[in-house]
Amino acid sequence: MDDGVKVEPDHVYVIPPNTSIELQDGSLRLVQREPGLHLPIDIFFRSLAQVQGSRAIGVVLSGNASDGSLGVRAIKAECGITFAQDEATARFGGMPRSAIATGAIDYVLTPAEIGKELGRLARHRFLVAATPGVAESETLPDDDGHLKRILTMVQLATKVDFSQYKRTTIQRRVGRRMMVLRLETLADYANYLQRTPAELGELYKDMLISVTSFFRDPETFDALLQQLKPAVEERLLRHEPIRLWVPGCATGEEVYSLAIRVHEFMLDQQCSLRIQIFGTDISEPALDRARQGLYGASIADDVSEQRLRRFFNKVDGGYQISKMIRECCVFARHDLTRDPPFSRLDVVSCRNVLIYLDAKAQRKVLPTFHYALNPTGLLMLGGAESTASASDLFALVDRVHHIYARKAVPTRLVLDLSTGTQQIDSPAATRGEGPAVTDLHKRLDRVIQARYSPDAVVVNSELQIIQFKGHTAPYLDPTPGEANLNLLRMVKESLVVPVRRAVQKASEGEAVIRDSGALVEIDGKQEEVGIEVSPIVLGGAQRYYLIVFTRTTREPYHHATDLPKAKGSGGEESGATDVLLSQRQLSEAREYLRTVREEYEANAEELRAANEEARSANEELQSTNEELGTTKEELQSANEELTTVNEELHNRNREL
Structure with a gap:
């Protein structure tokens, strides 16, 4: 065969001595033999797996040594199908035996049986649907949740949650098993799994197959x-x-x-x-x-x-x-x-x-x-x-x-990495009737009934209010304009710092955090409002917080003339109280400014990181453009070569 010949049906290609072949864009390219052990079948099978993916089929027939054993693993890793000749019918059993020993062979058959099976596979809906240009979602249509049912059965049997794998990967692995078992639909395969528990182990092994080799790159x-x-x-x-x-x-x-x-x-x-x-x-x-x-x-x-x-x-x-x-x-x-x-x-x-x-x-x-x-x-x-x-x-x-x-930044590590529990992701989600929402409401009601008769709100980790409890109007003061359920935007100004401080402390652990709060004017009275924050973890990484407001009434006053008249030691005590109150308010104001400054610095750092990513993406785009330019030049060169070849063929035709 010549270098670059297009692959066509009903043809047998024989390579020249001291060469190997690789499949590249539908053509067979000759590769000069490297020094050392010569394994041309492995080289070809690997290129076949890389180019054809789940449409690749490899057949190992009679031969000595172990050529092909690495190649069949590469084909199976890409969800292709593999055959080995039955040793009883092979003149030389070395190659089939080595291939079978890898555990990557789907069928061990006689040559005649291999031919029949190849004909059947060529008509299988999964192989036909896996052609270029067909969307992955069309490969194994699943309108009735059979794929989810299959993954649930595998998880129950193996304790491994494959729902975290990409859907396209799962479809290819499941489709491969369906071809091997001669099953046409996901419903058929799900029913087969229920009847044949041993197949769960086979699917599990297929899901875990990955191509690997020594000294890649x-x-x-x-x-x-x-x-x-x-x-x-x-x-x-x-x-x-x-x-x-x-x-x-x-x-x-x-x-x-x-x-x-x-x-x-x-x-x-x-x-x-x-x-x-x-x-x-x-x-x-x-x-x-x-x-x-x-x-x-x-x-x-x-x-x-x-x-x-x-x-x-x-x-x-x-x-x-x-x-x-x-x-x-x-x-x-x-x-x-x-x-x-x-x-x-x-x-x-x-x-x-x-x-x-x-x-x-x-x-x-x-x-x-x-x-x-x-x-x-x-x-x-x-x-x-x-x-x-x-x-x-x-x-x-x-x-x-x-x-x-x-980078030298704190780790966002979550040790409980299970993803099986449904969770609420946004305030809008609470308007649904899903099981996670119902569970959250029931749990909150139990906590409140057991410990409080309070005025409270429930917020998520972004401090978005997702539920109100009791009478919260005295503590919330929505700003005019577009509706905003962020707690720090709704809570009265004097409570912003204590609320932020208490939630921050609660986010660092599971303990209930209590804060002395601040003075808030409610119905003409200055009242001491305390804050209590209870963390709530409902599975997964999302956290919620129950924020309870408690208050203690003080004597009303609105103007300097309304201040209680001090007499003797009582006046001194009142003055000392006012000084302490002013000091605390000043301390809270300073802490609020410090918090705002830290948030500003954190946002600035995130912006710098985003700029770095954008700059990196721009460099990658420039590199891609350069590669496209090189590819264009190569295509132009190839076109010129083809033109020359066509002219030579035309001249030969005229000579003939």
Whole structure:
């Protein structure tokens, strides 16, 4: 075959010696053979998975060695379908056997049976709908909530909440299982799950499959280590280990790659420093394999011969990580969206994990990383990931390799990261009749009836009033103009500072906060109004506050002539009381000004961060424009080449 030939049906393509092929934009491109172990099927299968995604199908037939075993894992990770020839019918069973051993093979059949199954799959609605240009929502239409029902069954069986995954990811995983089982609709699959509990385990395994390999993007490791130099020097001075965490580590290739590269870095720097690397995942089978450190011979395609000799031991059928490297790596089960994180880390390497999570889960996970890192810690993400939802927590230090530095700001960590409880998000939501609203009202009524007969309001974490209790008119003074339910805009001016102060203290814990409040004029009387704030947590991260107003009546006076006449010691006592009152009011005014200044500074900092993000986005846009310009030039060059080829063909036709 020639380089760049278009793929057509009913054709068999044979590659020239000492070459491999990759699929690129519907064409087969020849790739010169690299030194070392030659694995052309792995190379082609990986490109097929990358280009075709869930439409990729890989078939491993008779052959020696283990070529294809890495490729079928890549295809399955992209929700494609994989076949292996039954060893009983294979002249050489090495390749089918190695592929089956990966656990990534869907069908083990004879060649004739494989042909029939391929014909059936080609007509399956999921594969047909997964063609380019078809919206993801049309791939598996779900008007009756069957997908939610499926996820609920999986969660009950595995204790893992996959509703936090992106819907498109879930659809591809479920659709893949439907193709394997010859089921056409989500309703059919949901019913099958109820009848066949073992399928819950198969779907669970499919949901956890991720493609990984040794030394992905090796230049990224080099960039990370350059950024890590100051931390290494600091650890050397303190005689402390360097600590790294790889969440979503799957079968451990990323963990061991980091361990090897950090070890090499230490040797280059001529320093001795203990290394601790934590690899976590929610898949126990993947973690078991990672702990063993056993990998097939096909890893030679990703690991250099020098590293294989230095950091691996040759075993039957493949390689095992050396004891020296295994001893600095710890593997443990950890649910990134629920479990507490590690701490005092220098690096978190979370590449290509966030892409599977929805925006809500990402907003919870990124503060977890911020909490886990040292003040000078680094976060490394995948090429399609960013910290956009947590720009206040991380600063970009290497745009090319997606490396971020931890900012020295407080962490918004919420240890209870469950997302199963419905919650109120805005005052408007309270007008509905959802279960969370009803639950909130009932709970508030119980608290009030048990402890108070008060005048009170309920506010959310943004201090928006969502419910009134009792007679609150004496304490609230709505401003003219557009309606605004913000408590600080509605409460009387003298109560602004004590209310703000009490809510701030209540937000720091679960205790009830009491504040002496201030003097408020109510119906012509100066009354001492106290504030009591009770935090209410109704599941999830949202908090509510019950704010109760209490008052004590003082003697009325409106003008200086109405002040009580002092006689003897009584007058002195009255004067002292007025002085104390003035001092307290002055102190409250100063505290209010300090609070306003702090808020102004915080807003200014947020504005600076937003400007940095905008500047960063502008630079990325300029970079994209440059890439588009380069692509345009390449297309023009390709058009010129095609024109030349057409002219040559035309000349040959005339000669013939």
